Amino acid sequence: xxxxxxxxxxxxxxxxxxxxxxxxxxCTAINHAMRDALKRNDKTVLYGEDVGFGGVFRCSVxxxxxxxxxxxxxxxxxxxxxxxFGVGLCVAGYDVIAEIQFADYIFPAFDQIVNEVAKxxxxxxxxxxxxxxxxxxxxxxxxxxxMYHSQSVEAFFSHCPGLTIVIPRGPYxxxxxxxxxxxxxxxxxxxxxxxxxxxxxxxxxxxxxxxPIGQADVVxxxxxxxxxxWGTQVAKMLTAADELAGKDISIEVIDLQTIVxxxxxxxTASVKKTGRxxxxxxxxxxxxxxxxxxxxxxxxxxxxxxxxxxxxxxxDTHFPLAFEEFYLPSVPRLxxxxxxxxxx
Amino acid sequence: MKGRREVLRxxxxxxxxxxxxxxxxxxxxxxxFVCTPExxxxxxxxxxxxxxxxxxxxxxxxDMPFSAEEALKIYGCMxxxxxxxxxxxxxxxxGRITFYCTNxxxxxxxxxxxxxxxxxxxxxxxxxxxxxxxxxxxxAQQIVDCxxxxxxxxxQGRALPVHYILPDANVQVTKAVLGTxxxxxxxxxxxxxxxxxxxxxxxxxxxxxxxxxxALSALNYAAVLKCQTLFICRNNGYSISTxxxxxxxxxxxxxxxxxxxxxxxxxDGNDVVAVYNATRAARLHSVTEKEPVLLExxxxxxxxxxxxxxxxxxxxxxxxxxxxxxxxxxxxxxxSFLVSKGLWDAEKDKALAAEARGEIVTAMRAGEKKxxxxxQHMFTDMYDELPxxxxxxxxNMLEHIEKNRSKYNVANYRDL
Numbered sequence: 178x179x180x181x182x183x184x185x186x187x188x189x190x191x192x193x194x195x196x197x198x199x200x201x202x203x204c205t206a207i208n209h210a211m212r213d214a215l216k217r218n219d220k221t222v223l224y225g226e227d228v229g230f231g232g233v234f235r236c237s238v239x240x241x242x243x244x245x246x247x248x249x250x251x252x253x254x255x256x257x258x259x260x261x262f263g264v265g266l267c268v269a270g271y272d273v274i275a276e277i278q279f280a281d282y283i284f285p286a287f288d289q290i291v292n293e294v295a296k297x298x299x300x301x302x303x304x305x306x307x308x309x310x311x312x313x314x315x316x317x318x319x320x321x322x323x324m325y326h327s328q329s330v331e332a333f334f335s336h337c338p339g340l341t342i343v344i345p346r347g348p349y350x351x352x353x354x355x356x357x358x359x360x361x362x363x364x365x366x367x368x369x370x371x372x373x374x375x376x377x378x379x380x381x382x383x384x385x386x387x388x389p390i391g392q393a394d395v396v397x398x399x400x401x402x403x404x405x406x407w408g409t410q411v412a413k414m415l416t417a418a419d420e421l422a423g424k425d426i427s428i429e430v431i432d433l434q435t436i437v438x439x440x441x442x443x444x445t446a447s448v449k450k451t452g453r454x455x456x457x458x459x460x461x462x463x464x465x466x467x468x469x470x471x472x473x474x475x476x477x478x479x480x481x482x483x484x485x486x487x488x489x490x491x492x493d494t495h496f497p498l499a500f501e502e503f504y505l506p507s508v509p510r511l512x513x514x515x516x517x518x519x520x521x
Numbered sequence: 522m523k524g525r526r527e528v529l530r531x532x533x534x535x536x537x538x539x540x541x542x543x544x545x546x547x548x549x550x551x552x553x554f555v556c557t558p559e560x561x562x563x564x565x566x567x568x569x570x571x572x573x574x575x576x577x578x579x580x581x582x583x584d585m586p587f588s589a590e591e592a593l594k595i596y597g598c599m600x601x602x603x604x605x606x607x608x609x610x611x612x613x614x615x616g617r618i619t620f621y622c623t624n625x626x627x628x629x630x631x632x633x634x635x636x637x638x639x640x641x642x643x644x645x646x647x648x649x650x651x652x653x654x655x656x657x658x659x660x661a662q663q664i665v666d667c668x669x670x671x672x673x674x675x676x677q678g679r680a681l682p683v684h685y686i687l688p689d690a691n692v693q694v695t696k697a698v699l700g701t702x703x704x705x706x707x708x709x710x711x712x713x714x715x716x717x718x719x720x721x722x723x724x725x726x727x728x729x730x731x732x733x734x735x736a737l738s739a740l741n742y743a744a745v746l747k748c749q750t751l752f753i754c755r756n757n758g759y760s761i762s763t764x765x766x767x768x769x770x771x772x773x774x775x776x777x778x779x780x781x782x783x784x785x786x787x788x789d790g791n792d793v794v795a796v797y798n799a800t801r802a803a804r805l806h807s808v809t810e811k812e813p814v815l816l817e818x819x820x821x822x823x824x825x826x827x828x829x830x831x832x833x834x835x836x837x838x839x840x841x842x843x844x845x846x847x848x849x850x851x852x853x854x855x856x857s858f859l860v861s862k863g864l865w866d867a868e869k870d871k872a873l874a875a876e877a878r879g880e881i882v883t884a885m886r887a888g889e890k891k892x893x894x895x896x897q898h899m900f901t902d903m904y905d906e907l908p909x910x911x912x913x914x915x916x917n918m919l920e921h922i923e924k925n926r927s928k929y930n931v932a933n934y935r936d937l
Contacts, residue, residue: 220712247715253745258704258738262746265708265722268643285734292698293705300680303902310613339903362905393906411657438908451591 187347191487196384204374206348206381207236207313210355211274214295214386215244218272221359222248225259227277233278234315234374256282258268260289263310264297271311272359281328290321294364295339308362311355316344317459318505321496322371329408329460329491334366335437341365341390342436346411347377353388354434355432361390369410372423377412393440395447399429400513402453404481405444405470407433410457410506417511426519436466444470445477453518457506462490489514526585551582563893566875567775568637571820573794575848577857586798587636589864595636595858597873598607599852600627604877605651605664606824610689613682613828618668620682624651626823626844629756629851631725632656634818637800638723638751643709645702645724648683649822653725657690661880672894672935679898700726700733703752705741707813710748721807729760740781743813750813751803752778757822762835771879776861778815785802790818791851793858800917825851875881892935896922 198317201209215221223237223244225354229251231238241249252259256277263273283290298306333340345351351369358365396411404414408428411432418428429447433439448454454474457469467488477487479517488505489506497504545551553680559766572583579585585592606623613621624631632652635644641753646653663675667685670678675686678692686694693702713720731754743750754774758765771777778785784806788799796818803814821844825832848854859865900915907915922929923935931937 200566250746253738253741254742255738257735258742261701261704262708262711262742263737265705265710266706266710266712269706269722271713286667288698289701289704289735292696296696298904299674299687299902300684300688302676303905304675304686305693306905308905341904356749380800438910441909489527509856 185465196382198380198382199380201348201381202375203345203348203351203369203377204234204236206352206485207240207355207369207374208240209381210352210359211237212240212243213356214272214359215240215248217385220270221274222250222266223271223274224252224262225256225277226252227282228252228276232276234371236313236369236374257289260286260312261498264289264307264314267297268305268311270309271310274313274359277312277314279326280314280330281325283312283314283330285482286312287333290334290340290364290366291337295337298363299339299461300460306362307364310364310465311358311361311363311367313355313367313369315374316368317370317372318496318501319372320501321498322496323364324495326371327496327501329368329458331366331368331436331458332460334468335466338362340437342368343390343407344368344370344436345369345373345433345434346396346432347373348379348381348390350394350432350434352381353386354390355390357390359386360387365390368408372409372464385480388434391435391438391440393434393443394432394486395429395443396432397428397430399427399451400516401451402428402455402471402508403429403431403444403451404455404457404511404515405431405433406457407436408459410459411513413506413508414457416508417515419448420508421510421515424516427517428431428515435472439470441473444474448474448478452481453483453521454478455487455511455518457511457514458490459491459505461493462488463493465490471496484518487514487518536858540747546848546932548585548926549572551751552736553930554824558935564776566772567785569787569789570799571789571792571800571896573792573858575854577848579794579858579862583794583798585862586794586801589862591636592864594853595632595656598632598652599793599855600719600870600873601655601661601880602628602632602652604874605655605661605881607879608878608885609668610824610828612668617885617889618682620828621668622648622827623685624649625731626850627757627790627820629793629796629855630753630757632820632822633796634725634753634800634816637720637797638721638804641691641718642751642804643691643693643720643722644697645687645706645722645829647702647726647730647755648695648697649727650725650758654685654687654692657687659685659687659692661884662888664881666883666891668677669888669891670893671888671891673888673891677690677894677898682809694741700730700735702726702735703730703733704735704739704742704823706752706880707743707748707750710743710750710807710813713749714747718749719808721749721751721804723753725753725755727760728754728756728758728765728768728774730816731761731777732768736929737777740777740783740815742814744782745860747812749807749811750816750828751800751807752813754815755820756817757790757820758821759826759832759836761830762832763824766865773819775815775817778817779802783813783815785815785817787817787819788908791849793851793855801809820851821849843920895935895937
């Protein structure tokens with residue numbers, strides 16, 4: 178496993194060195210990953226509501242012109258049909274990138290995802306499967322989204338066996354992880370924090386590369402507390418870590434990247450080293466994925482813990498437009514949690 | 522949808538004459554303007570295609586559409602469906618299997634439609650299409666192994682009885698969730714169109730499943746995206762205890778095909794010849810015109826919903842007998858026809874029924890003795906490769922079983 182990780186990271190760096198890289202935002206990075214996927218395999222299609230003209234977030238701009246309307250197309254406004262259609266395409270040997278316009282609207286497709294996509298391989302003893310499917314959806318807070326344009330829904334699906342869930346923190350991760358997700362032979366839910374589409378900019382290799390699914394990324398090394406999060410929270414954890422460094426508290430920041438199956442080796446090695454852990458996500462705290470991580474980490478690292486595992490998450494309310502800054506797991510809340518855990 | 526066009530017409534209305542104009546809005550058929558509100562309810566009804574009469578005679582304009590050999594193959598599958606149903610239903614009542622679902626009365630609907638397809642057509646079943654499965658090659662032993670959940674079951678005992686699959690004969694697995702597959706078939710039909718294949722995808726479903734959102738999604742997707750897909754609805758009058766009068770208010774399921782812009786036909790589902798011809802024509806249309814077709818097969822569910830149901834509680838007294846009388850039932854009707862053509866007789870019929878019964882009884886005896894698969898197969902086929910958390914759970918489980926053998930039925934499992 179370690180060898181696989183080193184190789185994947187090395188190949189990404191090699192791609193950048195050999196063929197150059199460009200500073201792009203996360204939306205463009207996703208566009209490039211999809212373009213590469215459509216180029217790589219003639220039997221790959223990309224579809225969803227408004228995908229044809231470029232998508233409401235512009236992630237699919239130019240792709241219909243390049244690959245044709247049979248392979249990049251609009252669907253009727255119907256999420257359950259959208260995912261079911263992808264199942265049929267997978268059975269017929271196609272790879273599918275199915276876009277749900279907002280993660281908040283994925284719920285009509287919940288039955289298809291849980292009862293069909295996730296179970297297709299198991300109930301046919303691998304004769305058929307939905308491994309060719311990637312379901313993409315913009316997720317998480319955007320600053321003005323309110324209840325139905327801000328949700329983080331990973332916890333609902335993490336409870337369903339057979340799914341893989343990936344959430345990138347920036348353009349470099351988005352392109353590499355989405356490329357890996359398309360190549361992966363298991364169905365993947367790829368949630369894209371929409372605020373990062375334009376706000377997150379970075380150097381991205383021009384050529385195709387993959388980042389490994391199931392591997393977390395230690396974004397910042399530290400010795401006192403392990404902070405674990407994903408997506409938009411990673412930048413907040415880094416900001417909080419800077420502030421805590423000023424108070425002589427050294428934070429190790431981990432981007433989980435793959436929610437399920439999560440990287441137990443990286444996480445437990447870190448917590449055993451630091452002895453303290455704060456988990457953070459935008460989704461509401463009750464039964465959020467932080468609860469699963471917390472339970473699992475304390476099972477595996479109990480004797481190494483110097484303090485209870487802390488969670489800094491969204492409130493158990495619906496996402497309120499007016500109170501967004503208090504709803505979200507903010508940098509001040511992360512700093513406060515870090516101090517509390519350090520001085521337990 | 523056409524471009525703008527002005528047409529002047531005069532209309533007579535109550536003695537007064539009006540000029541009317543037509544213009545095209547987006548997304549509707551050509552329409553006139555009217556100046557009196559008029560609410561419409563239906564498209565004028567669907568005729569029911571019937572070509573083989575209950576007395577076993579063909580309509581005068583119809584020839585037998587298949588060879589004698591094919592006719593007997595179809596009939597053989599229908600009789601086997603009935604005989605296997607009777608034995609397996611009894612087996613459940615005796616506690617030898619946990620659950621069963623009969624197909625009584627609907628043998629023509631599934632067998633004859635399947636016979637009209639090509640072997641490469643990908644079928645998504647619901648759960649009341651045993652005739653179709655038999656036509657595609659499902660054996661008595663496979664039926665029993667599946668219903669017993671033993672180690673020879675393709676799904677390794679993970680699913681309920683009657684959840685058959687034929688990977689090498691293009692039949693997807695039966696599953697319990699209702700109607701979800703109807704919206705999947707169009708995805709494959711779309712792929713077949715892109716590939717330029719002489720191939721359709723097929724979804725069978727009942728009148729109850731037709732109410733599910735997935736079924737309605739399916740019709741819209743298939744029509745809009747021009748999928749080579751056949752939707753075959755077995756309207757058998759009941760969804761468990763719910764009669765169709767509690768299921769829908771429209772003109773059956775066929776009326777929905779028109780609403781979604783699809784070629785649609787209603788057929789006497791107990792008529793082997795009509796079902797065969799309609800399906801063959803539908804398939805040709807779908808592949809040639811590259812669009813879906815909806816077939817509503819009118820039939821009747823003779824048996825209970827499943828062995829968990831007792832329909833005498835909700836079915837009017839005498840209804841079954843009434844519906845089964847006078848050659849309405851598919852096996853009897855087709856037999857009359859075959860006999861009239863000199864292709865069959867009472868002695869052959871008796872022998873076939875006995876042979877079918879023998880096959881399933883023999884299979885049952887063998888199947889019940891087989892073991893269940895090793896429980897490590899609880900964890901396989903979840904992902905392409907076993908992830909760490911499932912490996913860990915599997916190892917913990919096996920260790921636990923080893924320490925607690927007397928508390929589990931370990932003898933029932935292979936190599937445990």
